[in-house]
Amino acid sequence: MAKISEIKEKKSSLLSSGLIALTWTLLFFFLGSYLITESWTWGYRGKWTNINTYIPRQELIFTDAELSQYDGTDRTKPIYLAIDGDVYDVSQGAGWYGKGGSYHHFAGRDAARAYITGCFEDHLTHDVRGLTPDQLKGLDHWKKFYNSSHKYHKVGRVLHDPIPEDAPIPKPCKTAVGQKP
Numbered sequence: 001m002a003k004i005s006e007i008k009e010k011k012s013s014l015l016s017s018g019l020i021a022l023t024w025t026l027l028f029f030f031l032g033s034y035l036i037t038e039s040w041t042w043g044y045r046g047k048w049t050n051i052n053t054y055i056p057r058q059e060l061i062f063t064d065a066e067l068s069q070y071d072g073t074d075r076t077k078p079i080y081l082a083i084d085g086d087v088y089d090v091s092q093g094a095g096w097y098g099k100g101g102s103y104h105h106f107a108g109r110d111a112a113r114a115y116i117t118g119c120f121e122d123h124l125t126h127d128v129r130g131l132t133p134d135q136l137k138g139l140d141h142w143k144k145f146y147n148s149s150h151k152y153h154k155v156g157r158v159l160h161d162p163i164p165e166d167a168p169i170p171k172p173c174k175t176a177v178g179q180k181p
């Protein structure tokens with residue numbers, strides 16, 4: 001009997017010293033970060049400092065028509081945009097994506113092609129046929145941007161109607177905006 005109580009005592013003292021060590025480590029981590037970088041997370045702001053990353057939610061599936069209802073014109077609805085099929089809630093960027101914002105054309109649709117070509121009028125489509133591997137790398141940049149954002153979070157996928165095989169590849173446009181310096 002004595003042995004069992006000794007084991008129990010040992011276990012609880014190990015647990016409490018473990019907890020104390022963890023508390024000190026966390027304290028050093030956050031306080032040290034704040035003192036050195038004036039940020040609680042060593043200057044990091046991204047997916048892991050986004051509260052939405054930790055909220056479990058069911059993936060929503062949209063058609064293009066459904067997605068178009070979330071373009072920010074109806075202020076009672078969140079603002080969604082899609083890139084290469086992945087749908088993100090960008091309501092926190094309403095200044096950019098809401099009505100009157102410089103990037104409103106990206107809201108409520110999957111305009112993957114325009115992210116690469118800068119054709120903000122003519123290429124508001126998910127059709128990325130005919131783009132070079134280098135251009136497609138540029139698309140990866142934007143996909144990462146939304147996926148690792150501190151402000152935005154993924155809500156689901158949009159299922160596009162298949163592009164007809166005989167549909168012409170969108171032509172380059174004259175009004176293309178250059179990539180951000």
Ligand code: HEM
Binds near residue numbers: 103117
């Ligand atoms: C293909 C071309 C471009 C695309 C696809 C693009 C896309 C975007 C997007 C999506 C945002 C919003 C970021 C957010 O949600 O926080 C943004 C922000 C911004 N863009 Fe562009 N952009 C392009 C070209 C340019 C160019 C040429 C300039 C300047 C000459 C520019 C200047 C800015 C600035 C200053 C911001 C806000 C600050 C920032 O977040 O860095 N962009 N851009």
